[in-house]
Amino acid sequence: MSGMTPGAGAEWLKNEGFCCDVVMSSRVRLARNFAGYPFVNKARRDDRVQIMRVAERHILGAGLAPEMLWVDMGELPEIERLVLVERHLISTQHAKGDEPRGLAVSSPDERIAIMVNEEDHLRIQYMRSGLSLTDVFREINDIDDRIESHIDYAFSPRFGYLTACPTNVGTGIRVSVMVHLPALKLSGELEKVRRSARAMNLAIRGFYGEGSEAAGDFFQISNQTTLGKSEEQIVTEFEQERIRGIIQYERHARSRLLEKRRVMLEDKVFRALGTLRHARLLRAEEAFELLSYVRLGISTGLIDLPMETVNRLVLLCQPAHLQKVQRKDLSQSRRRIERASLVRQHFEQASS
C-alpha cells in the first residue's frame, strides 16, 4: 500500500469542482457478480479464493488506470484496513472478518476502488471531488464495460444485473454525494431537509455511511431505488432534482446566517478556530465538529485560511490515520494528545 501515504489528500477532500462549497464528493457504485459462481454469502472458501483470482487477473488486466494496486485484505494489518475505511475506499464490513477478500484501487488518485467478495463479487466505486455525477457515471460505465469485456456478469434479461441483496437488483447502481450542511444544522433546518429527502426516497447517512452517526455535519446522501429506471435517469434525477435542491437550501441558510445572525456565526466559527489552535486534548468527534465550523467560516469568507488545511485535518484526525502518521499504536488518551498536537501544527503552518 505504498501509494497510500496518509498526508496525500483523498479525492473526496480535494475541494475542487462544481458546488464544492457544499458537495465534497460524488460517488457512483455498481454491484456486480460473476456468472457461474455462487453469491458471496453462499460461497465456500474455495469459491471465494477462486473469485479473488478471477477478479485480480481481470481487473488488473483491464487497463482501468495507469496504476492499479491490488490488495489481499487478509494480508493487511488491521491499522491499514482501518486507514482504507477512513479514506472511504472500503466499507467497515470489508475491513473485518477472515474470509478471502480483496481490493483494487487506482493510485495515486484513489478514484477507482473495487471491493472483491464484499456483499457482491465486485463492488465498483468511482469517486470525484465536487458535484460531478454525470462525469462519474460516464467513467464508471467505461470501467464496467472494460471489466465485462473480460468476464461474464450474472445478468437476467428480465431483472437486469443480479445481486446478493434484492435491493440492488436491476441496475445495481447506487449514487451518492458527501455533503457538508453546517448552516442547515445551525439554523435548525436539518430535520426539515431530512424529511424532504426521505420523501424523495433518498437515504441520509453519517460520515462513514450505513449505520454511522453524522460527524461534523458531513452527510452521505444516496438514492434508494435501483429498479425500474435506467441508470441515466437515476443519475440525472439525483443530481438535477434532488441534490441541487439541497445545495440551494444550504447556501440559502448560509446567506441568511451571514445576513441576520452574523455575530452568532462569527462567534461559532472563531471559537472553533480558537479551540483547535489551543487545545491539548482532542477527541475525534469534537475535532470534526470544530473543523466543520472552520470549514463553514472559510466558505463564508469569515476566516482567511486555506481550505486545504481543514480538509487534510478531517482526514488525519481519524484514529487510524493519526496512528499511521505517528507510526505507532496509540492508546485512546495518547491519540487525543497527538491529535491536538497535529491540529495545532497544521494551523500554525497555515497562518504563518
Place this chain on the structure above:
Amino acid sequence: MSGMTPGAGAEWLKNEGFCCDVVMSSRVRLARNFAGYPFVNKARRDDRVQIMRVAERHILGAGLAPEMLWVDMGELPEIERLVLVERHLISTQHAKGDEPRGLAVSSPDERIAIMVNEEDHLRIQYMRSGLSLTDVFREINDIDDRIESHIDYAFSPRFGYLTACPTNVGTGIRVSVMVHLPALKLSGELEKVRRSARAMNLAIRGFYGEGSEAAGDFFQISNQTTLGKSEEQIVTEFEQERIRGIIQYERHARSRLLEKRRVMLEDKVFRALGTLRHARLLRAEEAFELLSYVRLGISTGLIDLPMETVNRLVLLCQPAHLQKVQRKDLSQSRRRIERASLVRQHFEQASS
C-alpha cells in the same frame, strides 16, 4: 467620582503581596454606630440626613488619607452605583433604595471605603492586595481611632460596640479574604474544603459576597463569630489557622495537577485562552470562568502572559464597568459583543 476611572486597577486586583497566587485581597470591616442616634433601621429620614452630615464632616476631617472622596449615593446615577459594587467598595444593598446614604472612599487607592447608613451608621472597610490581615487590621484600627476621636460610638461596657444586627455586636469586626481556588475546583475537592470551612465557623461566599454565586472560582471567605474574642485573636486565628490551611490545600492541588494531570490542566487553560482570544460573544459568567483558568495557567507557569491582563479584565468584564468603558448604555446582547471585543483587544496587546 472622577478618581474612579474604570481602567485603574482596584486594590484587590493588584496581584501584589504575600500569597497573592491564591489570596487576591484581605479585608477587614468594622460596624460602628454613633451614640445618640437610632440605628438605621429605626431611623427616620431626618435622622439619616443628620447622620450623613455628622459622618461626612468627621470622616473628611479625620485625615484618614491624602485624598478622601465623599459620595452622596442619592445623587449618583445607577450605573455609577453599580460600578462601586463591582469594585467591591459598597454592598449591593447600598446601591439600591432612595433613603439618604453615603460613601467615603480614599482616592486613588480605594483601600478605605466607609459606607454611611447601610445596615449600621458606619461600615468601615480597609482592603489590601494579597494576604495581609495583620497590616490591614493595624490600619483599620488607626482609622477607627481617628474617627472615634471626633465622635462618640454607641458602646456598652458589657457587650462592646452596639450594632443593628446582633451577629455583629461585640467587636463589630468581620475579617475576610478573596481567594482563587481553581485547582481545588478542578480536582473536585472544593466541597471538602467548604465542609471543613463550615466546621471552622467560616462563611464561604461568591464573588460579590452575601447571596452571590461563585464566579470563576473566586470566593470570599470570612469569619462568622465576633463575640467573646479579642479583635487580635480573631484576626490572628483567621489568618494563621484558617486561611493558611486553605492556601496550602489550593497550592497542593495545583502541584498535583501539574504533576499527575498536566495535559488535562494544559488543555483546560489553553482552551480558555483560545476562547478568550477568539470569541465574538461573551457572557460575564463565562468570561470569569475562562479568565479564572487563564489565571491558573499563569500562576502555574503554563501560560506566559502578564497577570495584570487577567486582573484588569476580571474588573472590566463586569456589566457596569463595561458600559462605563464604552460610555453608553448597552443592551445585554450588545454587552456580549463589546465584552468579547474588549477581551480580544487586551489579549492582543498582551501578546504583542
